[in-house]
Amino acid sequence: MAGGAVIMPKLDAEQSGLLRRVGEEWGRVSAPPEAWRRVLPVDPDVGSYPEPGQIVPARFGRVVSVPTLSGGPTTAEAGGGGGAEAATAAEWERPGGLALRLRRTLLGAPLANTAIVRERMRKLVALPVLSADALSSVAYGPEALLLVLVLAGTPGLNASVPVALAIVFLMLAVGLSYRQTIRAYPLGGGSYIVATDNLGRIPGLVAAAGLMTDYILTVAVSVSSGMAAVTSAIPSLSPEIVPIGVLVIAVLLAGNLRGVRQAGALFAAPTYAFIVAILLLVATGLYNAAGRDFTPTPHPVVNATEGLGVLLVMKAFASGATAMTGIEAISNAVPAFKPVAWRNARTTLSWMIVLLVVLFAGVITLIHYEGIVPETQETALSQLAHRSYGSNGFYVFTQAATALVLLLAANTAYNDFPRVLFLLARDDHAPRIFLRLGDRLAFSNGIIVLSVAAALVYIAFEGKTASLIPLYAVGVFLAFTLSQWGMVVHWWRKRDRHWRKSLCFNATGAVLSAAVFITAGITKFTAGAWLAILAVGAFLLVTTRIHRHYARVRQALRLHPQMIEIPGHSITPHQRPDAGSGRSSASRGPVPPGPAAPAEADPTASAGRERDAETEDTPEEIRHLSVVPIDALHQASMRALAYAASLQQPVLALHVSPGEEEAEVFRDAWRLWGDRLPLAVVVSPYRAIVAPMIGYIESLHRQRPDLTITVILPEIVVRHWYHRILHSYLGGRLRRSLRPLPKIVVTTVPFHV
Known part of the structure; x- marks a missing residue:
């Protein structure tokens, strides 16, 4: 399997020609395929999974x-x-x-690949799942804006409304831009895909770095803001915000590992409750303001520490724009929608933008009319609820809904972070373990990485939202900028119907996003933005090195003319006496080509073999079968096949495929090679490769318990220890899994790169 590192590709013309020549050379020095099939002591057809x-x-x-x-x-x-x-x-x-x-x-119980269709989301579930991040940011975005403007005293607080209007315009522009992205990329068009397709590999990686930084911070900020909402209502919990926040991340991890639908059902109710709570709060606040003829309540006297200049206003704009985080989530998760996926995704995005604008504008309007000033012990939203409801049940409902949606808003990141990692792994920029779907059709490895990274960030910043916000805007608006510029290039190249209108929308979004990114990077650099920029640079370095390593491995595994050599002797499989009766296989008469019947037809002989398991004392008593699992025909697998054949014992090649299409690609390559050895192809309806492989080997063992089955694995051996995480080594896993069975040997044929 080459360590599970290589996915079966279609062979190009050069590799096809070389594979045919290799097969011809095998034919010169090896017994014909029929001879290898005649000596096979088992029936390779042990059944199949259903269609x-x-x-x-x-x-x-x-x-x-x-x-x-x-x-x-x-x-x-x-x-x-x-x-x-x-x-x-x-x-x-x-x-x-x-x-x-x-x-x-x-x-929960595992789901088959065919269940993926049933795991897709309808719009009413997708809205809370994918919009929780953007909508919940209403709870901290306006406050982040005020925390900057309050430095200029009362004149600064009075500037909150025009700054908020600019942010609303940015929301509409970017939202409309992403509607164009969904139309252009109906199979999913996140920043990584759009930037890579239209701007190149490096801009695409930079966009992915910004996205992944944003998703990690989304979890940390959502949990920290949720804890702030809880401690505003229950101040006695303030000393415990770090352990409680880490526990919440652990619950989010378990919930998302269960799969898409469970996460949607779990997170739908709190998100809708939050929407209802904020709408009720805004309606109540406006009703109270109407009772005093919309006369704003004067702000408490605030001493200015800075002048109200352009730099401060831009800094406030960048901080308040954190309310836009999560807007891209829907365009990145189009495949998660029920058919017609792209149309449902655009509709859901429109709902989200309308709700986001209404909630954000409503909260800012109430803050203006109620004269709210940020406090360290109580959030602005809690102050508004206290002004409107006092401490009755409506206040409790508002705080509870806010806390829940903030704590669960991280689910947007849990949906998209693993998808970005999957795309990176597919393009050889991340370890291939992130290609695997787990039992519940979720990218489990990516979910675990996100949880660990977010927990570390949350602990490092002691769960303080104000400390995390400066890191937040940099990553998300970097991704927004590259995605929108990529769309500008896309429309300029394509020039289909309405391309000018779409280009204008995306160009506007790109310019505004770039302005926020530059502003955040400059004004918040010393406050923590440098860390986000450093993380993007480190990510770019690591992903390019991973891609370079996989390219070197692919080149090393390619067939080349130098490997075609004619050995000095012919290879013929030996026929050993049968263990049950002492007769040689030759004495039973000729066996037609194709799979041999199992040699354990005699129940007495089979029982004798079971009793005599692992009792061989001399070499001639051992009867061999070599099983060679391979994923593709490349140099590592050809070496393993050659090693197995050189032992001159029966050989069976085994290919486990995740689908019939991939299996047929492998069969075509095998026939091109000349079908020199017996082959078994197992098509698994699940994502697993190892487990069906184990099941197949166990089936062979049940057929012939007297055989010593040697599993011969091609294994890539890398120069540096840190490259090992880029390859899935099957040898150790198979040894642990097959250890309960007698007479199973697992060995590897190293291939050094």
Whole structure:
């Protein structure tokens, strides 16, 4: 499997020609394919998984029960097939393991790939899931604006309304811009995709860096703001905000690992409750203001520490613009919508922009009329609720809804951060472990990385929102800027219907986003923006080095003419006496080409082999079968096949494919090579590769318990230890999984790069 590092590609003309020549050279020095099939002591056809259309969902159309190979327990029961790459043989066989039961209790039963359609979101669920970040920022965006303007005293606070109007205009411009992005990229058009397609690889990576920095800070800021809302109502919890916040991140981790639909159902109610709470608060506040003829309540006297200049106003604008974070989430998650995905995504984005403008403008208007000044012990939203409701149930409802939506707004990041990592891994800019879907059709590895990074940031800044805000605007508006400029280039190149209108929308969004980014980078540099800029630079360095490493590995694995050499002797598989009866396979007469019948037809002989397991004392008693798992025909796998054939024992190549299309690509390459050795192809309906591989080897062992099965793995050996995380090494995982079975040997054939 080359360490699981290489995905099966279609061969180009040069590689096809070289593979054909390699097969011809094999034909000169090796026995014909029929000879290798005749000596095969097992039947390689041990059954198959059902076709996707035959998979019948169980409870409520969610959990799919699929039988394993050779009639074993169902994967949904045993937990072996639902993407559980590290599943042990015991788990594969016994559904009652404590760890497995705990995993299923917390995360639920595994889902098949065919369940991905049923896991897509309708608009009413997508709105709270993907808009929670943007809408919840209403709770801290206006306050972030005030915290800057208050430095200029009363004149600064009076400037809050015109600055807020500029932010509203920016919301509308960027929102309309992303509607054009969804139209141009109906399969999902986040900043990384748009910038890469239209501006190049490096701008795309910079956009991805900005996005990922933003998503990590989204979790940290949402949790810290949520804790601020809680402590405004319950001040006694203030000393415990760090441990409580970390616990909340852990709950978010578990909730998102359960999959898309569970997360949507979990987060829909708090988001809608927050929308209702703010609308009620705005309506009540405006009603009270109307009772005094909309005369603003005077601000308390505030001493100015800075003059109200252009720099301060721009700094306030950049801080208040943090209320726009999360606007891109919908365009980045178009595939998560139910069909027609792009149309539903545009509709949901329009709803989100309208709600965001109404809530933001409403809160700023109330702050103006109520004369609210930021306080360290109580948030501005809590002060507004106190002014409108006192401390009754409506106040409690407002604070509870605000706290919940802020704590759960991080779900937007949990939906998009793993997707960006997936795209980076697909393009060889991130480790390929981020390509895997987990049991619940979620990118589990990306979700875990996000949780750990956000928890570390939250702890480092002691859960203080004011300290995190300066880092926030840099990443998100860097991504906005590159995405919108990418769309400008897209429309200029394409020039289809209405391209001028779309270009103007995106150009306006690009200019405004660039202005906010530059302003935030300059005015907030010493306050923490330098850290976000440093993180972007470090990300760019790491991803380019990862891409360089994968390119070097691909080049090393390519077939080349120098490897085509004619060995000095012919390779012919040996035929060993059968363990059950003592007869040689040759004495049973000729065997037609193709899969051999299992040699354990005699039940007495089979029972004898079971009793005599692992009792061989001399070399001639050992009967071999070499199984070579391979993912593609490249130099590492050809070396492993050559090594297995050189032992002159029966050989069976094994390819586990995630889909029939990929399996057919491999079969075409195998036939081009000349079909020199017996081949078994297993198409798994799950994401897992390792677990179906284990199940297949166990099926062979059940056929012939007397055989010593040697699993020969091609393994990429890298020069530096830090490159190991870029490759999935199967040898150790297979040894641990197959250890309960007797007479299974796992060995690797190293390929150094």
